[in-house]
Amino acid sequence: MSSTTLLKESGPREVFCGLTSIVWLHRRMPDAFFLVVGSRTCAHLIQSAAGVMIFAEPRFGTAILGERDLAGLADAHDELDRVVNDLLARRPEIRTLFLVGSCPSEVIKLDLARVAERLTGKLNGRVRVLNYSGSGIETTFTQGEDGALNCLVPSMPVSQEAQLLLVGTMANAVEDRLKNLFGRLGIDKVSSLPPRQSTDLPSVGPGTRVLLTQPYLTETAKALRDRGAEILQAPFPLGTEGSRLWMEAAAKAFGINDIHVANTLAPLMVRAQKALIPFKERLTGKKIFLLPESQLEIPLARFLHRECGMELIEVGVPYLNREVMEPELELLPHNTRIVEGQHVDKQLDRVREQSPDLVVCGMGLANPLEAEGIATKWSIEMIFSPIHGIDQAADLAELFSRPLHRRELLNNKLLVSA
Amino acid sequence: MELTLWTYEGPPHIGAMRIATSMEGVHYLLHAPQGDTYADLLFTMIERRGSRPPVTFTTFQARDLGGDTAELVKRNLREVVDRFQPKALLVGESCTAELIQDQPGALASGMGFNVPVVSVELPAYSKKENWGASETFYQLVRGMLNKSPSEESDQERSPTAWKSQGRRPRVNLLGPTLLGFRCRDDIIELEKLLDIHGIDVNVVAPLKASPADLMRLPKADLNVCLYPEIAESTCLWLERNYGMAFSKTVPIGVGATKDFLEELHQLLEMPAAEPGQGAQHLRLPWYSQSVDSNYLTGKRVFIFGDGTHALAAARIADQELGFKVVGLGTYSREMARPVRAAAKELGLEALISDDYLAVEAAMSEAAPELVLGTQMERHSAKRLGIPCAVISTPMHVQDVPARYSPQMGWEGANVIFDSWVHPLMMGLEEHLIGMFRHDFEFVDGHQSHLGHLGGQQRQSEEHQAQTEHSSTQPHEVPSSEESPLWTPEGEAELAKIPFFVRGKVRRNTETYARQAGCRHIDSETVYDAKVHFRA
Numbered sequence: 001m002s003s004t005t006l007l008k009e010s011g012p013r014e015v016f017c018g019l020t021s022i023v024w025l026h027r028r029m030p031d032a033f034f035l036v037v038g039s040r041t042c043a044h045l046i047q048s049a050a051g052v053m054i055f056a057e058p059r060f061g062t063a064i065l066g067e068r069d070l071a072g073l074a075d076a077h078d079e080l081d082r083v084v085n086d087l088l089a090r091r092p093e094i095r096t097l098f099l100v101g102s103c104p105s106e107v108i109k110l111d112l113a114r115v116a117e118r119l120t121g122k123l124n125g126r127v128r129v130l131n132y133s134g135s136g137i138e139t140t141f142t143q144g145e146d147g148a149l150n151c152l153v154p155s156m157p158v159s160q161e162a163q164l165l166l167v168g169t170m171a172n173a174v175e176d177r178l179k180n181l182f183g184r185l186g187i188d189k190v191s192s193l194p195p196r197q198s199t200d201l202p203s204v205g206p207g208t209r210v211l212l213t214q215p216y217l218t219e220t221a222k223a224l225r226d227r228g229a230e231i232l233q234a235p236f237p238l239g240t241e242g243s244r245l246w247m248e249a250a251a252k253a254f255g256i257n258d259i260h261v262a263n264t265l266a267p268l269m270v271r272a273q274k275a276l277i278p279f280k281e282r283l284t285g286k287k288i289f290l291l292p293e294s295q296l297e298i299p300l301a302r303f304l305h306r307e308c309g310m311e312l313i314e315v316g317v318p319y320l321n322r323e324v325m326e327p328e329l330e331l332l333p334h335n336t337r338i339v340e341g342q343h344v345d346k347q348l349d350r351v352r353e354q355s356p357d358l359v360v361c362g363m364g365l366a367n368p369l370e371a372e373g374i375a376t377k378w379s380i381e382m383i384f385s386p387i388h389g390i391d392q393a394a395d396l397a398e399l400f401s402r403p404l405h406r407r408e409l410l411n412n413k414l415l416v417s418a
Numbered sequence: 419m420e421l422t423l424w425t426y427e428g429p430p431h432i433g434a435m436r437i438a439t440s441m442e443g444v445h446y447l448l449h450a451p452q453g454d455t456y457a458d459l460l461f462t463m464i465e466r467r468g469s470r471p472p473v474t475f476t477t478f479q480a481r482d483l484g485g486d487t488a489e490l491v492k493r494n495l496r497e498v499v500d501r502f503q504p505k506a507l508l509v510g511e512s513c514t515a516e517l518i519q520d521q522p523g524a525l526a527s528g529m530g531f532n533v534p535v536v537s538v539e540l541p542a543y544s545k546k547e548n549w550g551a552s553e554t555f556y557q558l559v560r561g562m563l564n565k566s567p568s569e570e571s572d573q574e575r576s577p578t579a580w581k582s583q584g585r586r587p588r589v590n591l592l593g594p595t596l597l598g599f600r601c602r603d604d605i606i607e608l609e610k611l612l613d614i615h616g617i618d619v620n621v622v623a624p625l626k627a628s629p630a631d632l633m634r635l636p637k638a639d640l641n642v643c644l645y646p647e648i649a650e651s652t653c654l655w656l657e658r659n660y661g662m663a664f665s666k667t668v669p670i671g672v673g674a675t676k677d678f679l680e681e682l683h684q685l686l687e688m689p690a691a692e693p694g695q696g697a698q699h700l701r702l703p704w705y706s707q708s709v710d711s712n713y714l715t716g717k718r719v720f721i722f723g724d725g726t727h728a729l730a731a732a733r734i735a736d737q738e739l740g741f742k743v744v745g746l747g748t749y750s751r752e753m754a755r756p757v758r759a760a761a762k763e764l765g766l767e768a769l770i771s772d773d774y775l776a777v778e779a780a781m782s783e784a785a786p787e788l789v790l791g792t793q794m795e796r797h798s799a800k801r802l803g804i805p806c807a808v809i810s811t812p813m814h815v816q817d818v819p820a821r822y823s824p825q826m827g828w829e830g831a832n833v834i835f836d837s838w839v840h841p842l843m844m845g846l847e848e849h850l851i852g853m854f855r856h857d858f859e860f861v862d863g864h865q866s867h868l869g870h871l872g873g874q875q876r877q878s879e880e881h882q883a884q885t886e887h888s889s890t891q892p893h894e895v896p897s898s899e900e901s902p903l904w905t906p907e908g909e910a911e912l913a914k915i916p917f918f919v920r921g922k923v924r925r926n927t928e929t930y931a932r933q934a935g936c937r938h939i940d941s942e943t944v945y946d947a948k949v950h951f952r953a
Binding site for chain 1: 419420421422423424425427428429431432451452453454455456457458459460462463466467468469470474475476477478479480482483494497501512513514517518541542543544546
């Protein structure tokens with residue numbers, strides 16, 4: 001492992017909780033519904049996080065706990081049964097219902113696992129009811145997806161077949177492209193978790209090799225390993241280098257001839273690196289500060305430094321899983337400052353001191369930093385944009401160069417008009 | 419337990435955040451878990467605010483729960499006072515912290531800070547955002563005034579004190595907040611309006627007020643309650659404790675602005691104002707009277723929003739634009755009574771609900787030609803293919819315009835004319851385009867919030883029309899025993915009716931046919947029904 005500087009910080013945080021991941025999960029599986037069991041705050045959080053980005057009919061909702069539920073006047077189990085029945089009557093197309101635990105439901109120790117089991121039995125297999133926690137006291141932002149996928153694992157059918165399993169939500173178009181490329185390498189059986197239909201779960205077993213597409217799937221990876229799958233160690237498929245190493249890890253595990261792999265990927269690499277040039281020119285030498293939010297910070301930092309020439313001031317992560325991040329950490333430059341956890345005020349003090357050219361941060365912090373003259377990029381955009389794979393490297397770089405480009409445009413115009 | 423897919427109001431601590439963020443020199447210590455910071459983006463994104471809300475979240479985690487969360491609160495309190503040096507410290511908790519009962523307010527009061535500490539307890543499992551804002555504002559005003567009792571509190575106050583003191587009368591403008599609807603511009607408009615009438619503004623609060631400003635509130639002759647959802651409880655308290663009268667008319671619309679000025683002149687015992695004084699730029703009445711506006715006559719309008727804006731909209735629509743109000747409602751339960759009364763006067767039953775699906779169903783049923791609502795009604799109206807203007811929070815970033823666009827006062831009336839009539843003209847254009855394309859159903863691509871119900875209904879209607887067109891004989895519908903049958907001729911007549919009232923006409927005609935004992939509906943039945951329901 002390289003000698004990165006690992007620091008821990010605690011204090012007030014400016015990070016979403018795991019419930020937020022429902023915003024992309026519900027779009028991935030259109031036959032699933034996510035029912036948060038929580039408070040009005042939970043309902044307001046999801047609609048606020050989602051409302052800025054989507055206008056679709058929601059396949060998520062909140063069973064809002066009221067005073068009667070807390071005082072024990074109403075049996076929470078009966079109440080939840082009633083809410084679920086109403087919901088399924090209105091949405092008969094739903095095949096999987098996720099009961100999502102929240103801070104209040106965890107604090108009052110509502111046993112959602114028991115509720116889910118009972119409801120699944122009662123619904124007689126028509127709807128599978130699962131549960132996981134997206135509470136802020138236990139999870140951050142993208143960890144919610146880890147919880148959701150982890151609770152799907154026990155339902156996956158058994159298979160001895162040799163296959164590649166891609167784990168983590170990606171844009172559909174990018175997923176198709178990657179499957180096509182694996183096919184060219186000679187890996188024909190490639191499936192995905194989460195699937196595009198919640199009932200269409202991939203199989204798993206001793207022949208299964210897993211590539212994580214996202215760096216926040218610790219528990220899911222463990223559960224898959226327990227089902228006999230092998231978790232392949234690789235950097236994450238962001239940028240040309242990470243994507244190549246990621247695909248090569250699969251090729252190696254499937255015993256594919258090195259020369260064939262090199263011949264297949266080389267033309268893609270040449271093309272992608274050419275496409276990167278204009279963005280690299282703009283980003284080289286620029287200082288970037290990544291605030292903790294999505295867990296993508298370390299792979300992004302690796303890409304921005306190694307392929308775009310950016311200088312890493314600080315890389316914040318909500319939490320650090322060394323095992324999952326090992327291949328990424330090895331690629332980071334000597335003495336990269338990695339800070340796990342957050343004290344948002346102190347961290348913003350450091351941002352101001354260092355005056356970076358670009359800050360990657362959450363939606364609550366972006367405009368205040370912009371108003372101080374610091375260019376920003378929303379970290380949540382990385383979750384919603386098709387950025388995975390060799391072919392997407394230039395698009396990924398473009399996301400970071402756009403705020404800088406925009407500043408140049410606006411400043412020039414202001415000078416002209418002044 | 420209540421199933422909620424979308425909510426008009428956030429939890430009550432969001433209301434408290436609105437008060438803290440609106441003011442200057444106030445910091446809010448919120449005992450809350452990780453994730454509750456989402457609320458910051460309401461301010462920094464919807465309002466495009468260039469600074470962080472002055473709110474510190476204690477961010478407790480599961481592992482803290484076994485230990486000492488009270489110590490965590492204290493550590494954060496010390497840091498907040500040290501770092502931000504607020505002029506007043508608000509202390510409260512969000513829904514989860516309420517369950518663990520650390521009582522951060524009591525903790526803060528015991529720490530000997532040299533800062534006024536105001537503790538706000540907002541029951542998260544029974545109350546909502548506007549209530550939380552109202553309660554917080556009231557607690558702050560009370561806390562600040564009680565902490566430094568001035569000699570003024572003992573004085574017998576009168577709205578006419580200005581006369582004996584030989585100065586212009588002065589008032590407080592109470593209620594404007596961030597994330598309120600156009601509060602920023604309403605204040606500017608009202609300050610201008612009052613100045614023309616010789617009235618000074620003493621304090622505007624909570625927006626841009628400091629804790630010291632709150633202590634100056636009793637120096638005014640009168641309180642103006644601009645947004646009762648936020649300011650009424652404070653006005654009542656100031657009336658009880660400081661003998662300060664307050665005005666109750668909300669000056670949105672021409673008539674209401676006139677009434678507002680009259681109320682102020684009366685309360686302050688000022689000589690009545692010249693009619694139209696300062697109103698030379700008011701254009702709504704003339705625009706409404708001009709011949710071009712004839713087509714607005716009797717336009718069916720559906721209104722839903724917070725209590726204040728829904729009431730104002732109903733009055734303007736009915737009395738100033740000549741629309742026909744076909745639906746009126748609010749999500750503000752606190753305002754249910756006046757909204758019910760206003761609806762009754764319009765011959766309607768008010769819709770008091772915080773279920774947007776119920777609102778969309780009522781909207782669909784009322785078959786309006788214009789919807790005035792919140793951002794959610796805009797979505798619903800879009801799905802139903804009906805033009806819409808936003809008149810109330812909750813709102814989106816596009817409802818916080820860069821330009822000056824108040825709702826209150828004379829200029830507010832002008833802004834309202836433009837913003838309600840423009841979507842309507844566009845609606846008309848869209849309709850014309852549809853007619854020329856021989857495609858009345860251009861909205862079919864949108865799916866209703868009612869979902870499958872809305873979509874299927876329309877689909878089945880279309881399907882029915884197609885199959886019945888293809889055969890020359892009316893055929894039996896197996897499911898209904900007494901439903902009259904539409905002949906192809908009747909269907910063809912129905913198809914000529916604009917899509918947004920077609921469903922209503924279909925139902926009315928069927929009702930009429932049943933009453934009249936017609937088994938088949940042809941074009942004559944459609945005309946008969948039309949006359950029947952008009953009579």
